[in-house]
Amino acid sequence: MSSLLETAANPENLRRVAIDPVSRVEGHGKVTILLDDKNKVHQVRLHIVEFRGFEKFIQGRPYWEVPVMVQRLCGICPVSHHLAASKALDAIVGAKHLTPTAEKIRRLMHYGQILQSHALHFFHLCSPDLLFGFDSDVSKRNIVGIAEKYPETARRGILLRKFGQEVIRHTAGKRVHGTGSVPGGVNKSLSVPERDELLKDIYQMVAWSREAVHMVKELHHKNPELYNSFGAFRANYMSMVGFDGSLDLYHGTLRARDANGNILFDGVDYQNYTQLIEEEVKNWSYMKFPYLKSLGKEKGWYRVGPLSRVQNCDFISTPLAEIERREFMAYSGVMPMHAPLGYHWARMIEMLHAAETIKDLLHDDDITGSDLIATGERCFEGVGVIEAPRGTLIHHYRVDENDLITMCNLIVSTTHNNQAMNEAVRRVAQQYLHGHEITEGLLNHIEVAVRAFDPCLSCATHALGKMPLEIEVLNEAGERLSSLSRSGDGTLS
Amino acid sequence: MSQNKQASFTLDGKTIPYAEGQTIIQAAMAAGEYIPHLCFNPEFKPHGSCKLCTVKANGRQTASCTQQPQPGMVVESDTTEINDERRALLQMLFVEGNHFCPSCEKSGNCQLQATAYELNMMSPHFDQFFPDRPVDASHPEYLLDFNRCILCSLCVRASRDVDGKNVFALSGRGIKSHLIVNAKSGRLADTDFTGYDKAAHVCPVGVILKKRVGFTVPIGSRSFDEKPISATPHPTVKGA
Secondary structure: OOOOOOOOOOHHHOEEEEEOOOOOOEOOEEEEEEEOOOOOEEEEEEEEOOOOOHHHHOOOOEHHHHHHHHHHHOOOOHHHHHHHHHHHHHHHOOOOOOOHHHHHHHHHHHHHHHHHHHHHHHHHHHHHHHHHOOOOOOOOOOHHHHHHHOHHHHHHHHHHHHHHHHHHHHHHOOOOOOOOEEOOEEOOOOOHHHHHHHHHHHHHHHHHHHHHHHHHHHHHHHOHHHHHHOOOOOOEEEEEEOOOOEOOOOOOEEEEEOOOOOEEEEEEOHHHHHHOEEEEOOOOOOOOEEEEOOOHHHHOOEEOOHHHHHHHOOEOOOHHHHHHHHHHHHHHOOOOOOOOOHHHHHHHHHHHHHHHHHHHHHOOHHHHOOOOEOOOOOOOEEEEEEEEOOEEEEEEEEEOOOOEEEEEEEEOHHHHOHHHHHHHHHHHHHHHHOOOOOOHHHHHHHHHHHHHOOOEOOOOOOOOOOOOEEEEEEOOOOOEEEEEEEOOOOOEO | OOOOOOOEEEEOOEEEEOOOOOOHHHHHHHOOOOOOOOOOOOOOOOOOOOOOOEEEEOOEEEEOOOOOOOOOOEEEOOOHHHHHHHHHHHHHHHHHOOOOHHHOOOOOOOHHHHHHHHOOOOOOOOOOOOOOOOOEOOOOOEEEOHHHOOOOOHHHHHHHHHHOOOOEEEEOOHHHOEEEEOOOOOOHHHOOOOOOOHHHHOOOOOOEEEOOOOOOOOOOOOOOOOOOHHHOOOHHHOOO
């Protein structure tokens, strides 16, 4: 899988500009750009420069520890890993159908997570770019600047996130890294006082989420030229959809479409994901590059996350979000929207859906029930998939007869988007940097493209022993004395 | 000493009555006073190995789980000097094993963790040993996670003195000391250990664990969620 501007023909003769670290994203990554004397762009790469190792050190641990351990991959959306792991282990403990209470508590936890994560991303990380401008005064282009100029917007962002965190606390025991979900179910339901505490604020959250959708929509309508073309590229897209074709972020089957919106596959049981997806490694990033097997490395890369989900589903089950989805679809027309900035609009539609879903669940008596755990016939392999805030999250485990993990494979949302993010930054580099004197504002355009995907770079670098590696020994003058490379299959050269 | 008047000593200035044969820690516990400890459990004979319960008795350091008080003895426990030493002992215990509280199912019920909170241990301070200690999951119902063993020998004493089985023993010396089970294969499945044994329920940390039930107690309902270990009566027998 390679694309225009991925690798320059003569990199040694080019000037290197690095954005390191990319700011206002989760985790640590950098973008490198190679330019010639006339500032023409020859190479752009988004590098992920941290690695974690969870797939390796989870081996040999008891399976019931996994949902609590792997969520430590991330401090932003740990609930996603907590639930994806739990779903994989549901299969292992034979819990084919959770109790109504367990299923709804998990959904509540997950939609609380979606709400808080989307609010954090839009209000704290991206609104400074969208409200002030991509090349506005860098000293104001942050959440503090937003709080000064748009105090009500900043306040709502903070309170929306806080509410989502409270939903998580009541369902998982803690705002971050709780223990609520266990193989086969949950360890607690909501008490009546807990439910009533959340009910008190939920209507306000729905209203604010709706206004947030309107705010982004307005930005698109005001400046369609920018919003429709900034970093735009055509891509396949994939997500889980509900069994009825609805937007379901907790459970369902896999569906993918090509760049024209035609179905590539649909209704696929995610237990069979290995038949669909392959991962490629490249020696300049710790993050792998997944692609659809049926289309091959060159054409099989795809996009996940809100922009994919909102366009991939047939409908949204909650009324206000469905109205917004229809308007979004009408705006994009016959062809799917591929513009990265469309992620923000889709993300806010999902936030509204999350708030409405939480409201519905809080009115459901099952969430205060006491039947928490389901059991069944023990299996030795399980896959769990969830639509995390950033996209499709896959957890796959094998367990031996003594209950210990023997294999773990994680494909996280940001990894699915690896090629797509690289494409976006290359398009932006071509559109805005090519032939121009590089300024901070221009470089921020690159970051704006990365941020649109809401990447979680720490989540995306979980593998140990699989990532390609290049080690260079330099002398004091920066000249290379020796080097060692390891390819994705472990071969040294 | 008058026959009508019960003998007593002072613990950090408070008068603590005691009966003949009681140790300092037993008398303190009976009076509702907390002295940090790990290897002591009121159900078993003292072992005196962890040294967390060290106090100054009449100016001399001694293990309060083995030392019997004397009438009028002045015992100091909650002092900066002694607590600093206890914290260092805890830090050494943490770095000698692999104690990953965030993903440990004993978290919230663990005496080592609770005692570290009690003594304001903010970091391990010393370099981690990161020993390689594979878990023994051979038994169908119980798991041994040696990573968390603090060599308190409570399982050894319970198996030997209550169960009459000698399933567990400490082997090796000094820094190489480690917990073993009584089977040629070294596997718990090949011993006569059962879930009904006392030894199955005395581990103060997360070594001996019932399988497939981890994390079923929610945060907020665990032993030390509401009150610190110093305010939890007889925590050593919780879960027994």
